[in-house]
Amino acid sequence: MVLPDKRQTQKNRHFGQAFYHAIVGIKTVIKNERNMRSHLVSATLVVITGFLLQVNLNAWCWLALAIALVWFAEFLNTVIEAIVNIIVGEKFDPNAKIAKDVAAGLVLLAAGLAVIIGVLVLTPYLIKLLN
Numbered sequence: 001m002v003l004p005d006k007r008q009t010q011k012n013r014h015f016g017q018a019f020y021h022a023i024v025g026i027k028t029v030i031k032n033e034r035n036m037r038s039h040l041v042s043a044t045l046v047v048i049t050g051f052l053l054q055v056n057l058n059a060w061c062w063l064a065l066a067i068a069l070v071w072f073a074e075f076l077n078t079v080i081e082a083i084v085n086i087i088v089g090e091k092f093d094p095n096a097k098i099a100k101d102v103a104a105g106l107v108l109l110a111a112g113l114a115v116i117i118g119v120l121v122l123t124p125y126l127i128k129l130l131n
């Protein structure tokens with residue numbers, strides 16, 4: 001496989017190169033976004049709780065959806081921040097503020113929804129455990 005060119009601007013030439021860049025993208029979000037690391041910790045705790053409570057397949061689907069929703073929102077937030085930074089740089093711009101604030105709001109909404117899903121799915125199992 002041809003080693004990836006770090007300053008490549010052309011289209012990926014094969015699947016290996018596309019895969020490599022996708023992995024770099026995932027690593028970049030984890031490295032640069034503090035919130036993403038919190039999301040990873042939360043997701044790990046949810047998965048451990050799911051195993052401990054032995055939740056069923058339906059519950060796993062909802063928990064996976066909740067986790068994916070937050071990750072998707074955080075990735076989109078990172079993309080929007082990067083594009084805004086390319087366009088306006090360090091300059092204050094009211095539209096840049098709108099774009100970044102709305103993107104941050106999207107992550108907050110997704111996280112809130114994920115918490116609601118988690119509570120709805122796990123509460124019956126916790127109640128059963130306590131009875």
Ligand SMILES: Nc1ncnc2c1ncn2[C@@H]1O[C@H](COP(=O)(O)OP(=O)(O)OP(=O)(O)O)[C@@H](O)[C@H]1O
Pocket residue numbers: 033035077081088089090091092093094096097100101103104
């Ligand atoms: N160029 C700009 N023009 C106007 N406001 C800006 C600009 N850059 C950043 N801001 C404001 O600063 C806030 C934080 O900026 P930014 O999103 O770049 O930081 P962050 O810490 O990475 O945010 P997040 O926690 O959402 O990842 C934005 O939500 C926006 O209100």
